Amino acid sequence: MKFDLLATDPGSSARAGLLHTGHGVIETPIFMPVGTAGSVKAVHQRELEQDIQAQIILGNTYHLYLRPGLGVLEKAGGLHRFNGWSKPILTDSGGYQVYSLAANRKITPEGATFKSHIDGSKHHFTPENVMDIQRSIGADIVMAFDECTPYPCDYAYAKKSLDITHQWLKRCVDRMQSTEPKYGYGQALFPIVQGSVYKDLRERSAEFIAAQNQPGNAIGGLSVGEPHEDMYAMTSLVCAILPASKPRYLMGVGTPENILECIALGVDMFDCVMPTRNARNGMLFTADGIINIKNERWKDDLSPIDATLGGYVSSFYSKAYLRHLMINKEILGAQIATIHNLTFYLWLVKEARKKIQEGTFAAWKNDMVKRVRERR
Amino acid sequence: MKFDLLATDPGSSARAGLLHTGHGVIETPIFMPVGTAGSVKAVHQRELEQDIQAQIILGNTYHLYLRPGLGVLEKAGGLHRFNGWSKPILTDSGGYQVYSLAANRKITPEGATFKSHIDGSKHHFTPENVMDIQRSIGADIVMAFDECTPYPCDYAYAKKSLDITHQWLKRCVDRMQSTEPKYGYGQALFPIVQGSVYKDLRERSAEFIAAQNQPGNAIGGLSVGEPHEDMYAMTSLVCAILPASKPRYLMGVGTPENILECIALGVDMFDCVMPTRNARNGMLFTADGIINIKNERWKDDLSPIDATLGGYVSSFYSKAYLRHLMINKEILGAQIATIHNLTFYLWLVKEARKKIQEGTFAAWKNDMVKRVRERR
Ligand SMILES: [Zn+2]
Ligand SMILES: [Zn+2]
Numbered sequence A, B: 001m002k003f004d005l006l007a008t009d010p011g012s013s014a015r016a017g018l019l020h021t022g023h024g025v026i027e028t029p030i031f032m033p034v035g036t037a038g039s040v041k042a043v044h045q046r047e048l049e050q051d052i053q054a055q056i057i058l059g060n061t062y063h064l065y066l067r068p069g070l071g072v073l074e075k076a077g078g079l080h081r082f083n084g085w086s087k088p089i090l091t092d093s094g095g096y097q098v099y100s101l102a103a104n105r106k107i108t109p110e111g112a113t114f115k116s117h118i119d120g121s122k123h124h125f126t127p128e129n130v131m132d133i134q135r136s137i138g139a140d141i142v143m144a145f146d147e148c149t150p151y152p153c154d155y156a157y158a159k160k161s162l163d164i165t166h167q168w169l170k171r172c173v174d175r176m177q178s179t180e181p182k183y184g185y186g187q188a189l190f191p192i193v194q195g196s197v198y199k200d201l202r203e204r205s206a207e208f209i210a211a212q213n214q215p216g217n218a219i220g221g222l223s224v225g226e227p228h229e230d231m232y233a234m235t236s237l238v239c240a241i242l243p244a245s246k247p248r249y250l251m252g253v254g255t256p257e258n259i260l261e262c263i264a265l266g267v268d269m270f271d272c273v274m275p276t277r278n279a280r281n282g283m284l285f286t287a288d289g290i291i292n293i294k295n296e297r298w299k300d301d302l303s304p305i306d307a308t309l310g311g312y313v314s315s316f317y318s319k320a321y322l323r324h325l326m327i328n329k330e331i332l333g334a335q336i337a338t339i340h341n342l343t344f345y346l347w348l349v350k351e352a353r354k355k356i357q358e359g360t361f362a363a364w365k366n367d368m369v370k371r372v373r374e375r376r
Helices: A045-050 A061-066 A070-076 A079-083 A095-100 A127-137 A155-178 A199-211 A228-241 A256-264 A274-279 A312-316 A319-327 A331-358 A361-372 B045-050 B061-066 B070-076 B079-083 B095-100 B127-137 B155-177 B199-211 B228-241 B256-264 B274-280 B312-316 B319-327 B331-358 B361-372
Strands: A002-008 A015-021 A024-028 A030-032 A057-060 A089-092 A103-108 A111-115 A122-125 A141-143 A188-190 A217-219 A248-250 A269-271 A283-286 A289-292 B002-008 B015-021 B024-028 B030-032 B057-060 B089-092 B103-108 B111-115 B122-125 B141-143 B188-190 B217-219 B248-250 B269-271 B283-286 B289-292
Touching (some): A024 A030, A030 A331, A057 A061, A061 A089, A070 A079, A070 A127, A070 B319, A079 B319, A089 A095, A089 A127, A095 A111, A122 A127, A127 A155, A155 A188, A155 A199, A199 A228, A228 A256, A256 A361, A274 A331, A283 A331, A289 A361, A312 A331, A312 B045, A319 A331, A319 B079, A331 A361, A331 B331, B002 B331, B015 B331, B024 B030, B030 B331, B061 B089, B061 B127, B070 B079, B070 B127, B079 B089, B089 B127, B122 B127, B199 B228, B228 B256, B256 B331, B256 B361, B274 B331, B283 B331, B312 B331
Parallel strands (some): A030 A269, A057 A089, A089 A141, A217 A248, A248 A269, B030 B269, B057 B089, B141 B188, B217 B248, B248 B269
Antiparallel strands (some): A015 A024, A103 A111, A283 A289, B002 B015, B103 B111, B111 B122
């Protein structure tokens, strides 16, 4: 994996780059739609590529390991072949789901034991077997197995958890170095900075993670309920330590505002369920703010959902029609809203990238942040 | 509305034709996907046109009248403008929903009073206002307001109901003749033959309906639970009376087998919720029979859903991937299965049409009926 840093904004730490993978080049900064179980909910793969213009999507190790299972994925030749998405894929390590979804979990320095949320069956994740699972899934970017601390989290727990995360990281790195990809293309490991909202822990973690000298680095444990100021402070601190020559991925972030602010702090990659999950509830993101499309106000507004994005779906369907579908709980409503929101998120990072390359990002960002957070 | 009868099969009563409407030409025999509330569930309008190659879709007067309501539809300039489907639309009269969905219904010779299944609000349908509502929706083909008898239905009730249906038809015809289309294109009224499974009632009804001399004719009250033999016997009887120079629409039918058999009896148009509703439960129709895609058997079958259809979705996604999506209740599963089933139904009638034009329909039909009804 190779990262070309093409431009840095003079007024902020924002960067524009190119990330080369075995499934093509990703233009950064980038937003990655979440496809938990191998499907970005309510979106066809063709729509992801052609309408939304996604360049990379996420899969989740915990979900894919349980269903369809590694046997099916290996027989298919990996997730790309299984779901028909031929551009890059990043897989989450599954640690977060073990903590948030699974039952009867027990964490020891060795790994995590848990019961499936689907059928109660017992499973064991270790840094080693989570790397092996991600080899079987065939992600282009593989995430380290870590513990994502909740918020709030007391200092003693955060420190102890960080030590485990760092020990596990060593084992992840060793495993990746001693095993080969299964499908003929490279797989890059991204270690994850943790440390909750504690400056000294975050600094220590960022230094430790940077020292692993992996192809990219991630920041985890944020956007879990802490104030935005903490999120931005920790991101800023960590970005200053992580090497500029490698992509930085801020996990699970966030609103359009969060993304713009964190691009300004030097982040290159984002993912979040917000555009997809909120779409299914009728919340639309636009360049002029946030819309609840179920609102009576849109009942007979026959104007396009958002003609400025240039996407087919957002230009073709009207607000009144989308409202009608959402009110009637028609599946097509979720489909349209999801495509719209993802089209907007991808449009937003593409615009940001243009502004960075033009050297005008900082001023544009300050204006844009005000616009995107408005409630209409 | 003009109907060109292009060919009649030498070995059956099957016909191939062209039905000209204000929104384009329909090749018959045709299957019409059901878009109850202005959306064919889980399918984008673009997919309906380009992938499924639908030529006409259904809307439902009862549902559209309640939501979004006539105000919104009129402001949009009709349903085509509201939902973005620019090919022909047929609207069901709403009678069936008044009987099956609405509460507190009361039928008098004047019309039907009922309460909305959504909010309990009180409404009144008459032959006259149902024609007016369909004028506001702007369907290319408008169905008469009738009573669809249940099955079983005793002779006395069927006879009494038929008399009301015929009286209402007169009022529908009068209303259509004394009003103008609202959006500048023609709207054709199709009267509906009723009479349950009683030969004499069906004959009398078919003669009465034919005498109205409308641009097309429909057969209702079948596929409501009666044995297939009754469905075929009544259809055959009625088709022999309805004029050959006008399209015949068999409402609510049916399985692929039913459709092939009824094409052979002289039916030109079909609609049914089966391909869409059953898709959402994992039942797939193919040229080689019926599949329950949730079955363990398809778990690692990486072959395309159905490559013979030539449709993108059925060729692109594998059975194993679709099974995985259905088992995980992913929305994309319903989307893929629906597009597949509708693509198959449209493929089936297109193949039938080709065979009719080649004069080889009867033999092909006998073979095909055996194939499509098999359970795999
Ligand atoms: Zn998030
Ligand atoms: Zn049916």
